[in-house]
Amino acid sequence: MRIFCLALSALVLSGCETLAYYGQAAGGHLALMASARPVEEIDADPALRERLKTAAAIRDFASRELQMPDNGSYRSYADLGRPYALWTVVAAPEFSLKPLRSCFPIAGCVTYRGYYDRAAAERYAVGLRAARNDVVVYGVSAYSTLGWFDDPLLSTFIGYPDADMARLIFHELAHRVLYVKNDTAFNESFAVAVEREGLRRWLAAQGREAPPVRSPAPQIAEVRARLEALYRTRLEPHAMRERKRAELEALRPVMARMPAFEGQEPNNAFLASYATYTDLLPAFEKLLAEAKGDLPAFYALARKFASERSTPGPSSAPRP
Secondary structure, three states: OEEOOOOOOOOOOOOHHHHHHHHHHHHHHHHHHHOOEEHHHOOOOHHHHHHHHHHHHHHHHHHHHOOOOOOOOOOEEEOOOOOOOEEEEEEEEOOOOOOOOEEEOOOEEEOOEEEOOHHHHHHHHHHHHHOOEEEEEEEEOOEEOOOOOOOOEEOOOOOOOHHHHHHHHHHHHHHHHOOOOOOHHHHHHHHHHHHHHHHHHHHHHOOOOOOOOOOOOHHHHHHHHHHHHHHOOOOOHHHHHHHHHHHHHHHHHHHHOOHHHOOOOOOHHHHHHHHHHHOOHHHHHHHHHHOOOOHHHHHHHHHHHHHHHOOOOHHHOOOO
16 A cells, blocks of 8 residues: 655656656556546446445545545546556665665655556566665555545455455545655554554444454564664675575565565565554554544644654654
8 A cells, every 4th residue: 555646747857767657657547547437427236336335434434533634535436457556666775674765756755666567567676686686566456646636446455345445545545644755654654553543443333343453473573673683794795695595584474474475585675665564653553542542633743753753863763
């Protein structure tokens, strides 16, 4: 679930690769929007109509109970005819867990690139690997245009179970509540915190019990800690690679339970991508507790936290 704000207003682009990337981004998104139709105009089979009805109820709940913008997002539907909305490419250096960043005129610097065509994503990944970076390429079901467009419901997630569809819609709408330029970890961790709280409230409103919170797999945290320590040593590259390979083997069963990463090798890029969604969760959970469940107050505290992170000095450190 990535933010993929199109830089359609960019007037100065440099390099053929940059032009090609913006071209596929603009063309892919405009094609998606052209296929969207208002939900009430969709002449579909009963099963799809029921899913659209459920999505509409979730969307109304988001504005009414979660204080999210009441706009045209998720009021239309697009059948993409493919399994994912985008394929995301994340890369990290061979001996670092810090992801590479790409910078754009509107969205700022982000730790990924999104492609509407998987083959194009794989071609970009080839160049990154040739430069000795670790790379993962995986599909995402939805993305946010940060208010530049009314994001539609998509065939890539309309068939999800109710709770998973609610979680996704709350996550993407959270990016419209708060988006911090150049801070992907903040944006995605904030959205995960909102989706979790939103799902809890949505299920409670229906008299349903919330499922257990999905905690980060302990193996991931353990492997990350050991690799961070390893990368600070002065081992020769060949010895470093052997130690790294041995540590990453522990992640294979974890990744096997994540359909989006099917066929991917465990590497630094996977760890960097996972951290983007989880590292700041404790900070946001603490802010939510401080707000005593008052979501507007929580959103205000999150904005203050964002300001602190962007200010040099001790105050910019994440809260425990």
